[in-house]
Amino acid sequence: MDLSQFKVVEIANAVKSKKISAVEVTQHFLSRIENLDKKINSFISVNQHAITEAKKIDEVVASGKDPGLLAGVPIAVKDLLCTEGLKTTAASKILANFIPPYDASVVANLKQHGAVVIGKTNLDEFAMGSSNETSAFGNVKNPWNLEYVPGGSSGGSAAALAARLSPAAIGTDTGGSIRQPASFCGVYGIKPTYGRVSRYGIIAYASSLDQAGPMAHSTEDCALLLESFAGRCKHDSTTSAEPVPKWSKNLRDDLSGMRIGLPKEYFAAKIDDDTQKIIDQAIKTVEKRGAKTVEVHLPLVKYAVPIYYLIATSEASSNLARYDGIRYGHRANMQEHKVKTIDELYSISRGEGFGTEVKRRIVLGTYALSSGYYDAYYQKACQVRNLLRAQFLKAFESCDILMSPVTLSPAFKIGSRVKSVLEMYMNDIFTTSTNLTGLPGMSVPGGYSANGLPIGVQITARHFDEQSLFNVSFALEKHLVKEARSPHVI
Amino acid sequence: MITKETIQHISKLARISLTEQESTQFSEQLSTILKHFEEISELDTSQVLPLVTASEIAFHWREDQVHQEVSPTKLVANAPEKSGKLFKVPPVV
Numbered sequence: 001m002d003l004s005q006f007k008v009v010e011i012a013n014a015v016k017s018k019k020i021s022a023v024e025v026t027q028h029f030l031s032r033i034e035n036l037d038k039k040i041n042s043f044i045s046v047n048q049h050a051i052t053e054a055k056k057i058d059e060v061v062a063s064g065k066d067p068g069l070l071a072g073v074p075i076a077v078k079d080l081l082c083t084e085g086l087k088t089t090a091a092s093k094i095l096a097n098f099i100p101p102y103d104a105s106v107v108a109n110l111k112q113h114g115a116v117v118i119g120k121t122n123l124d125e126f127a128m129g130s131s132n133e134t135s136a137f138g139n140v141k142n143p144w145n146l147e148y149v150p151g152g153s154s155g156g157s158a159a160a161l162a163a164r165l166s167p168a169a170i171g172t173d174t175g176g177s178i179r180q181p182a183s184f185c186g187v188y189g190i191k192p193t194y195g196r197v198s199r200y201g202i203i204a205y206a207s208s209l210d211q212a213g214p215m216a217h218s219t220e221d222c223a224l225l226l227e228s229f230a231g232r233c234k235h236d237s238t239t240s241a242e243p244v245p246k247w248s249k250n251l252r253d254d255l256s257g258m259r260i261g262l263p264k265e266y267f268a269a270k271i272d273d274d275t276q277k278i279i280d281q282a283i284k285t286v287e288k289r290g291a292k293t294v295e296v297h298l299p300l301v302k303y304a305v306p307i308y309y310l311i312a313t314s315e316a317s318s319n320l321a322r323y324d325g326i327r328y329g330h331r332a333n334m335q336e337h338k339v340k341t342i343d344e345l346y347s348i349s350r351g352e353g354f355g356t357e358v359k360r361r362i363v364l365g366t367y368a369l370s371s372g373y374y375d376a377y378y379q380k381a382c383q384v385r386n387l388l389r390a391q392f393l394k395a396f397e398s399c400d401i402l403m404s405p406v407t408l409s410p411a412f413k414i415g416s417r418v419k420s421v422l423e424m425y426m427n428d429i430f431t432t433s434t435n436l437t438g439l440p441g442m443s444v445p446g447g448y449s450a451n452g453l454p455i456g457v458q459i460t461a462r463h464f465d466e467q468s469l470f471n472v473s474f475a476l477e478k479h480l481v482k483e484a485r486s487p488h489v490i
Numbered sequence: 491m492i493t494k495e496t497i498q499h500i501s502k503l504a505r506i507s508l509t510e511q512e513s514t515q516f517s518e519q520l521s522t523i524l525k526h527f528e529e530i531s532e533l534d535t536s537q538v539l540p541l542v543t544a545s546e547i548a549f550h551w552r553e554d555q556v557h558q559e560v561s562p563t564k565l566v567a568n569a570p571e572k573s574g575k576l577f578k579v580p581p582v583v
Contacts, residue, residue, distance in 0.1 A: 101564035194544035208543050238547055306527035317504060324505070326577050328568035334580065342580045343505060351507035359506055363497060363516055364523070366504040376531065377524075382540030384530050389541060421519050422526060438544025463545060 104201025
């Protein structure tokens with residue numbers, strides 16, 4: 001049996017029924033990482049205690065106690081979530097040697113369910129990027145074609161999954177950072193409703209937009225993973241007390257009665273031919289499964305990228321103020337720089353520790369919040385955000401799910417978009433509205449471009465209606481006809 | 491047009507030292523970006539409240555009691571300079 005092809009559900013069942021040990025599963029994926037990750041650079045660090053932790057799961061299984069929903073399942077965790085005793089860098093020089101003294105709630109929950117953190121995946125620095133080209137630890141390469149980006153900011157998580165270096169991964173999504181790399185790498189990824197998942201222990205980028213979510217090779221896997229870590233957390237007061245349904249047990253691919261909304265403004269954009277073909281096939285598939293499609297109007301989505309970049313960078317300028325070289329992280333050499341004041345120490349430490357994109361976004365956010373500009377930029381953006389949210393809620397009066405592409409075109413070549421900052425930001429045209437409105441959104445593999453790159457389909461649901469997302473994903477998974485292919489690096 | 495001087499002022503507010511090259515680059519790039527973003531001013535938001543949070547948040551109250559979940563020793567472990575359970579900093583005043 002080729003463990004690389006095993007789904008999360010299959011691994012957990014096999015470990016629980018003693019058909020295979022957690023140690024064997026963990027060793028299998030550790031070997032794959034050792035042999036193959038040098039080609040794609042998807043991991044920043046590997047957990048040296050993974051085998052020891054896997055042994056403990058096997059002991060629980062042997063004792064007859066319940067090892068949890070994810071018994072023995074290796075998980076690749078984006079290096080933005082704190083893992084106790086395991087270096088967490090945010091892909092930044094400023095945290096290059098930071099060892100968290102506690103686990104993020106997501107990580108604690110995964111471990112409680114028997115999962116084994118196999119390593120920390122690469123990302124755009126501080127989650128700021130959509131190509132995994134801003135990491136202080138090198139670019140990540142797309143396993144489908146090593147000259148192409150895997151997407152970002154959860155590029156390492158998506159690439160590790162696609163190359164079968166881990167059966168499951170955790171990403172975070174602030175403006176599309178789970179959905180876009182999932183689409184570029186041909187895997188499933190969901191950004192849950194804002195408030196579904198605790199942000200405690202997740203290095204903050206934009207607190208009103210950030211959400212962690214699962215990435216995997218099937219709908220059922222994503223649903224099961226999300227069940228294991230969603231829910232109210234006493235450490236994060238923005239988490240909801242909304243009960244967490246057993247999504248994975250209620251998947252249905254019969255979409256009778258469901259209305260799928262197709263946003264007119266998204267489809268009027270310059271979508272490339274390969275992407276258009278796949279989205280058309282997805283639309284036909286859901287119709288065959290009993291859903292009705294209807295055009296919806298969302299004219300305010302044209303402002304989504306501007307307001308996203310104003311709000312996210314403003315929040316980031318505040319969140320990243322904590323990196324001052326005092327309690328953790330890089331501190332500049334005071335003798336070398338002849339530092340006399342604490343302000344100078346802050347400035348030089350931060351100037352040395354942060355990469356260019358991070359500095360650019362902090363400066364943009366600080367400007368948008370500064371005296372004389374606050375009303376026109378940050379406040380205005382928040383007002384437009386309110387209008388955008390209301391428009392989406394109105395659209396959900398005539399449909400249950402929104403469907404669209406994830407991006408205008410598939411993965412692009414490494415280095416091809418770094419020159420134009422604005423062009424890079426416009427990548428996020430279809431994904432940012434979901435974060436701004438707090439709605440749950442998912443990327444489902446749809447097919448491939450003419451030159452063999454994966455293309456995903458994006459679906460968005462009402463707040464707390466992840467079940468509908470999973471159902472449509474399940475229907476596409478089973479009925480959207482596409483070739484079974486393997487990436488170049490496998 | 492965001493001048494290099496403005497960028498330097500902003501970088502002081504943000505406590506981030508920028509190189510000459512970064513200041514020039516950011517001045518050009520942010521001018522282009524913000525010019526594009528200015529289109530949001532065409533919307534009438536005179537009666538609209540700013541939305542600062544993505545979902546309706548129900549405020550949960552708790553007793554104001556201290557729970558020491560992580561030891562002070564662990565909390566200062568990552569500090570570049572420390573003295574016992576205290577962080578060391580250069581003079582503030």
